[in-house]
Amino acid sequence: MPENSPVQNENTPDAAAEQPKSTGRRNRLIVLGAAALVALGLGGVAVATTGPDRPAPTAVSLDAQSRVDATSRADRSARESSAPVSPSASPTPSPSAVSASPTPVKTVPAKAKPKPKKTTKPTPAWVDPMPGAAVTSCYGQRWGTLHAGIDLALPSGTPIHAAAAGTVVQAGDAADGYGNSVFVDHGNGYLTHYAHQSRIAVTVGQTVKAGQVLGYEGATGDATGPHLHFEVHQGMWNQIDPAPFMRARGVDLGC
Ligand SMILES: [Zn+2]
Numbered sequence: 001m002p003e004n005s006p007v008q009n010e011n012t013p014d015a016a017a018e019q020p021k022s023t024g025r026r027n028r029l030i031v032l033g034a035a036a037l038v039a040l041g042l043g044g045v046a047v048a049t050t051g052p053d054r055p056a057p058t059a060v061s062l063d064a065q066s067r068v069d070a071t072s073r074a075d076r077s078a079r080e081s082s083a084p085v086s087p088s089a090s091p092t093p094s095p096s097a098v099s100a101s102p103t104p105v106k107t108v109p110a111k112a113k114p115k116p117k118k119t120t121k122p123t124p125a126w127v128d129p130m131p132g133a134a135v136t137s138c139y140g141q142r143w144g145t146l147h148a149g150i151d152l153a154l155p156s157g158t159p160i161h162a163a164a165a166g167t168v169v170q171a172g173d174a175a176d177g178y179g180n181s182v183f184v185d186h187g188n189g190y191l192t193h194y195a196h197q198s199r200i201a202v203t204v205g206q207t208v209k210a211g212q213v214l215g216y217e218g219a220t221g222d223a224t225g226p227h228l229h230f231e232v233h234q235g236m237w238n239q240i241d242p243a244p245f246m247r248a249r250g251v252d253l254g255c
Contacts, residue, residue, distance in 0.1 A: 126249035138255035148239035149231035179221025
């Protein structure tokens with residue numbers, strides 16, 4: 001028994017002396033381990049265990065606090081990134097983020113429907129008097145005489161349109177083989193002449209708009225078949241070539 005007491009006495013101070021050393025070493029190991037785990041972003045539990053064990057110095061507590069903060073930050077970021085995915089798929093949140101983002105992008109263009117329609121289409125100043133017609137004869141010398149207009153052919157009864165706005169100055173059977181003719185004065189020194197009509201739809205003095213129907217194609221007068229004989233006059237009965245005149249105004253008659 002007396003042997004035991006000195007041993008115990010020796011042991012007690014030794015144990016007491018050793019304890020702070022061992023705990024200090026353990027502390028350092030835990031702190032290092034915790035730091036390593038924090039660095040990996042998984043140290044939440046390890047850091048929490050170091051806290052309540054011992055009264056740590058202020059420097060250590062600040063360190064621990066900063067680590068806890070770092071851990072909570074890391075944890076929060078991990079939670080945020082893994083939140084939209086199913087809880088099992090935590091390590092790789094990137095595919096979910098990628099797959100999630102294109103979905104709203106696709107819906108945006110589908111909803112956005114631009115409407116470039118304009119209700120009022122501005123009428124050009126000059127239009128084709130008989131759109132889609134085949135040119136059977138151009139302005140120029142033909143059979144020893146001047147063919148003073150352009151022949152445009154479509155089936156009889158096709159509407160004939162005013163090439164531009166103006167006033168009807170002549171409407172009826174004209175001489176010289178023109179048959180039923182309409183003359184429109186455009187008020188700028190030029191007139192247009194529409195011959196061989198089967199039926200006339202306007203009267204002298206009438207104001208017409210560009211594209212307005214003047215009458216219907218036919219073969220009255222000197223005509224081998226139904227067609228519109230279209231002339232441009234620079235001053236009454238001073239016929240000029242309609243092709244370059246109309247082309248300069250945006251209408252290609254094909255000659
Ligand atoms: Zn002709």
